[in-house]
Amino acid sequence: MLKEDRLEGFIERCRQAGLKITPQRVAVYEILLNSPHHPTVEEIYEEVKKRYPFVSLATVYRTVETLEQMGLAKKVCYWGSSARYDANTEEHHHLICVRCGAIKDIYIEDSLSIPKELEGFRTEGYSVNIYGLCPSCKSAQPDT
Amino acid sequence: MLKEDRLEGFIERCRQAGLKITPQRVAVYEILLNSPHHPTVEEIYEEVKKRYPFVSLATVYRTVETLEQMGLAKKVCYWGSSARYDANTEEHHHLICVRCGAIKDIYIEDSLSIPKELEGFRTEGYSVNIYGLCPSCKSAQPDT
DNA sequence: ATACCTGCAAAGGCTTTGCGGTTCG
DNA sequence: CGAACCGCAAAGCCTTTGCAGGTAT
Numbered sequence: 001m002l003k004e005d006r007l008e009g010f011i012e013r014c015r016q017a018g019l020k021i022t023p024q025r026v027a028v029y030e031i032l033l034n035s036p037h038h039p040t041v042e043e044i045y046e047e048v049k050k051r052y053p054f055v056s057l058a059t060v061y062r063t064v065e066t067l068e069q070m071g072l073a074k075k076v077c078y079w080g081s082s083a084r085y086d087a088n089t090e091e092h093h094h095l096i097c098v099r100c101g102a103i104k105d106i107y108i109e110d111s112l113s114i115p116k117e118l119e120g121f122r123t124e125g126y127s128v129n130i131y132g133l134c135p136s137c138k139s140a141q142p143d144t
Numbered sequence: 145m146l147k148e149d150r151l152e153g154f155i156e157r158c159r160q161a162g163l164k165i166t167p168q169r170v171a172v173y174e175i176l177l178n179s180p181h182h183p184t185v186e187e188i189y190e191e192v193k194k195r196y197p198f199v200s201l202a203t204v205y206r207t208v209e210t211l212e213q214m215g216l217a218k219k220v221c222y223w224g225s226s227a228r229y230d231a232n233t234e235e236h237h238h239l240i241c242v243r244c245g246a247i248k249d250i251y252i253e254d255s256l257s258i259p260k261e262l263e264g265f266r267t268e269g270y271s272v273n274i275y276g277l278c279p280s281c282k283s284a285q286p287d288t
Numbered sequence: 289a290t291a292c293c294t295g296c297a298a299a300g301g302c303t304t305t306g307c308g309g310t311t312c313g
Numbered sequence: 314c315g316a317a318c319c320g321c322a323a324a325g326c327c328t329t330t331g332c333a334g335g336t337a338t
Contacts, residue, residue: 020312020317041303056320061303077221082302095265104263110256114274119248121239123276130258132267164292164337185328200295205328226327 003033006087010072019066024048024055028063032073032087038094038103040082076103093127097134106130147177150231154216163210168192168199172207176217176231182238182247184226220247237271241278250274 001009010029014021031047032039039047045060064085067073076084076094081101088105095104114123145153154173158165175191176183183191189204208229211217220228220238225245232249239248258267 015313018313018317022312022318024319054320058304058321059319062318065304095263095267097265098268104265106263108256108258110254112252112254112256112272114252118274118276119239119250120279120282121241121248121274121276122282123239123274124242125276126272126274128256128270128272130262130265130267130270132262132265132269135264138264138266159338162292162338166293166337168294198295202296202329203294206293209329 003030006033006072010070013070017070024052024059025063025066027051027055028060029067029072029087032064032067032085035087036105038076038084038086038105040084042082044085093130095130095132095134097137098131099133099137099140102134102137104134147174150177150216154214157214161214168196168203169207169210171195171199172204173211173216173231176208176211176229179231180249182220182228182230184228186226188229237274239274239276239278241281242275243277243281243284246278246281248278 007026007030011021011026014025019025027048028044031044035044035047041057041060041064044064045055045057048055048060064073064075067085067087068075072089073085073087076086084101084103086103086105090107092105092107093110095106096102110128112126112128114126116123151170151174155165155170158169163169171192172188175188179188179191185201185204185208188208189199189201192199192204208217208219211229211231212219216233217229217231220230228245228247230247230249234251236249236251237254239250240246254272256270256272258270260267
């Protein structure tokens with residue numbers, strides 16, 4: 001789906017839900033849509049600040065939480081440090097740098113067929129995280 | 145590998161590394177070995193306190209970090225809340241309850257063959273997280 | 289004896305929350 | 314106009330750290 005359409009869809013869903021369409025809110029989602037590197041809240045905040053210098057970090061936190069509840073973004077957790085967000089709703093996996101925490105979307109074939117019921121759990125989905133060193137960390141740390 | 149052997153191995157490796165074998169340290173590892181539910185640091189702390197009432201939370205944090213560095217435990221991250229630890233070193237995946245955060249080890253066949261080099265990353269390993277509702281949360285929340 | 293380790297308490301990040309003023313619809 | 318939202322600052326977790334006393338080797 002195109003980004004413009006996704007932004008439109010977001011605005012439409014806000015209307016339906018009685019949520020106000022504020023410039024900050026739109027900016028956060030738009031920035032997230034255009035960030036392939038799964039930014040942290042802080043990073044989103046820095047971007048939003050370029051457009052709205054008086055925005056507060058709390059607003060960004062509140063907005064990403066709203067997006068998550070609407071199913072338009074996912075919190076991507078990783079060892080330590082802070083949470084990152086991902087607005088890519090297609091099926092995909094993550095390539096994660098164990099040194100700097102960078103996250104990259106990856107589309108590989110996987111033939112995992114997860115049963116609806118597993119060990120008493122009702123399953124809803126799954127994710128694959130692949131760990132490694134990203135190109136820049138790889139060259140910074142030749143061998144270990 | 146048997147738990148007793150793993151505990152022995154841990155003690156042996158501590159000796160080699162010049163690390164002292166303190167009762168607290170051993171207790172943390174032993175408790176982790178016997179906790180199939182991937183306890184949080186707080187939960188490990190509560191268990192250790194049953195044996196050593198004066199243990200401090202900081203010690204548990206320091207010990208799990210040591211275990212992680214030795215490769216004997218892994219930090220298992222999950223959305224929100226606090227980190228959990230896993231001393232199971234066999235290849236396995238995780239079944240995670242999205243409601244209460246409980247984590248269960250799972251052994252399913254997966255035929256993911258991850259190249260050593262992927263999108264410029266040097267890969268080291270991967271993990272599969274399957275999300276869902278655990279038995280007790282499932283009954284507490286019949287349908288949603 | 290002497291590293292290393294522990295407990296305590298304080299400090300440090302990240303995230304959430306309360307509140308008064310503001311803005312969208 | 315009124316509900317929803319924002320910015321600010323304070324408070325809340327979880328986790329780490331500094332320090333002085335204690336313990337394993």
